[in-house]
Amino acid sequence: MPHDLLIVGSGITGLYAALHARSLGLSVLLISKAKLESGSTFWAQGGLAFPTSPEDVEPHVQDTLRAGRGLCDEKTVRLFVEEAGQHLQKLLSYGVPFEGHQTLEGGHSHPRVFHAWGDASGRAVSVTLTQVVRDQGIEVLEGAFVQSLLLSESGRVVGVQTRNQNHLAGAVLLASGGFGQLYPVTTAPEEATGDGIALAYRAGAVLRDMEFVQFHPTVFLAGNRGLLITEAARGEGAVLLNGNMERFMQEYDPQGELAPRDVVARAIASEEAKTGRVYLDLRHLGAEFVQHRFPSIYERLLSHGVDISTEPVPVSPAVHYTIGGIFTDVDGKTTLEGLYAAGEVASSGLHGANRLASNSLPEGLVFGVRAVEAAHKSLKFESPVSRTQLETVGSKASVQQVIGAGAGINRTAETLRLALETLPEPGATDGSTIDTLEAGNLARVARTVLKGALDREESRGGHFRTDYPEPDEVRHSLFQIPPLLETL
Numbered sequence: 001m002p003h004d005l006l007i008v009g010s011g012i013t014g015l016y017a018a019l020h021a022r023s024l025g026l027s028v029l030l031i032s033k034a035k036l037e038s039g040s041t042f043w044a045q046g047g048l049a050f051p052t053s054p055e056d057v058e059p060h061v062q063d064t065l066r067a068g069r070g071l072c073d074e075k076t077v078r079l080f081v082e083e084a085g086q087h088l089q090k091l092l093s094y095g096v097p098f099e100g101h102q103t104l105e106g107g108h109s110h111p112r113v114f115h116a117w118g119d120a121s122g123r124a125v126s127v128t129l130t131q132v133v134r135d136q137g138i139e140v141l142e143g144a145f146v147q148s149l150l151l152s153e154s155g156r157v158v159g160v161q162t163r164n165q166n167h168l169a170g171a172v173l174l175a176s177g178g179f180g181q182l183y184p185v186t187t188a189p190e191e192a193t194g195d196g197i198a199l200a201y202r203a204g205a206v207l208r209d210m211e212f213v214q215f216h217p218t219v220f221l222a223g224n225r226g227l228l229i230t231e232a233a234r235g236e237g238a239v240l241l242n243g244n245m246e247r248f249m250q251e252y253d254p255q256g257e258l259a260p261r262d263v264v265a266r267a268i269a270s271e272e273a274k275t276g277r278v279y280l281d282l283r284h285l286g287a288e289f290v291q292h293r294f295p296s297i298y299e300r301l302l303s304h305g306v307d308i309s310t311e312p313v314p315v316s317p318a319v320h321y322t323i324g325g326i327f328t329d330v331d332g333k334t335t336l337e338g339l340y341a342a343g344e345v346a347s348s349g350l351h352g353a354n355r356l357a358s359n360s361l362p363e364g365l366v367f368g369v370r371a372v373e374a375a376h377k378s379l380k381f382e383s384p385v386s387r388t389q390l391e392t393v394g395s396k397a398s399v400q401q402v403i404g405a406g407a408g409i410n411r412t413a414e415t416l417r418l419a420l421e422t423l424p425e426p427g428a429t430d431g432s433t434i435d436t437l438e439a440g441n442l443a444r445v446a447r448t449v450l451k452g453a454l455d456r457e458e459s460r461g462g463h464f465r466t467d468y469p470e471p472d473e474v475r476h477s478l479f480q481i482p483p484l485l486e487t488l
Ligand SMILES: Cc1cc2nc3c(=O)[nH]c(=O)nc-3n(C[C@H](O)[C@H](O)[C@H](O)COP(=O)(O)OP(=O)(O)OC[C@H]3O[C@@H](n4cnc5c(N)ncnc54)[C@H](O)[C@@H]3O)c2cc1C
Pocket: 008, 009, 010, 011, 012, 013, 014, 031, 032, 033, 034, 035, 036, 038, 039, 040, 041, 042, 043, 044, 045, 046, 047, 048, 049, 121, 122, 144, 145, 146, 147, 175, 176, 177, 178, 187, 188, 189, 191, 192, 195, 196, 228, 320, 321, 342, 343, 344, 345, 357, 358, 359, 360, 361, 362, 364
């Protein structure tokens, strides 16, 4: 029996969309390749940006547009900020334990970041919504890897295929998150392998602005895992010091430590090159405050031998957030009938060239709900005749090394061309493991990132070309290939 709606992914977008679909009386199946409490959502620290009053709507809009460096869709931004507040109320009604005071983060003109469980805001949202989803008896499949989209004769997306089963529905919502794992060092969890983006692309959907990848400025490197130190630390007064133990951010931007992320990340990379190291210093905030306000970060770094309340923490920029993605309208509609996308997997026009801090968790709420509403209005049940091809490459590491060298925080035509030449080509396959399928997805995605970055001969937001350091034409990048399908 087909469901009305299939949702792929159980981060904030998928969980919240499932609850909304249930409230409309739809039958929903929520699928996650990991457990329900998963995705970047589970690891999010700082919190969720909401306008704090009706008077704060316009400043929030303007801050978002400013960070987006001319590439935001203003209509999408306005609609997002205007609708966000109602979802804050809904989260409170579900029991998300937001704390009383809001924090200032980089690029915001006003403290409007709501947080919960100290610096574990994402975990608070994930755990709370998962409980409500379970309480409401919504059907879920955990540990189920979606490997293909199913398409009908007319080209409509009519379901998904997990490793051992076809699941049919009146509409499919991809809420499968970003592709941080494309890079050798990232703050994003193992699940972030760009599966949804690669699946939609193989089915013939249009992707947009794939070259825009956000590097978080302050990441403690523990081997190849990037341990994030939330922007809220700088919001609370932490400062950056170079290898000579001098502050430097004022030389790069009048907003200092609270400049937009792309500015701070590049400033850190530049000071690292000049003075060898950069540190985040929280000592002057007081040990008691630091341990109380940032308990998870404090504990995690302590386990790596660094006490953030008494010593400066070495930090570097690392890949953090996928700005581009599946091209959608404000209702989450992709360019394929029956397929919707929301959250980090989508390019809705909200972030432009650079995401404003803490806008992405609320993005999942606003656009997840809009996608469910739109899907509800046009459910259609057709039989599948084909599926998107399975593709693999040997290992994720082979893709990560190429992209890390080619499309890092500073890019040039030379590094990008070399990366395009050496990137492994995904091959169609029958025999596969989840690991090699994820690697195949990363390789599909990688080519678009490199191609977009090579063709964009300018610097803007998250995309910086040392050979074209100034902004040029305001334009989006679009990516599409003929569908790669196999007959069922
Ligand atoms: C360390 C860290 C801190 C952050 N802090 C903040 C913050 O403070 N504020 C903020 O606004 N944003 C923050 N972000 C960004 C934010 O967390 C994400 O943008 C947001 O959580 C994305 O939500 P999502 O629901 O779209 O995807 P995710 O939360 O990433 O969820 C993706 C889901 O898809 C599932 N999935 C993926 N592929 C498949 C597949 N093939 N088959 C089945 N299931 C699949 C995964 O299992 C997972 O359940 C942070 C990100 C990181 C990494």
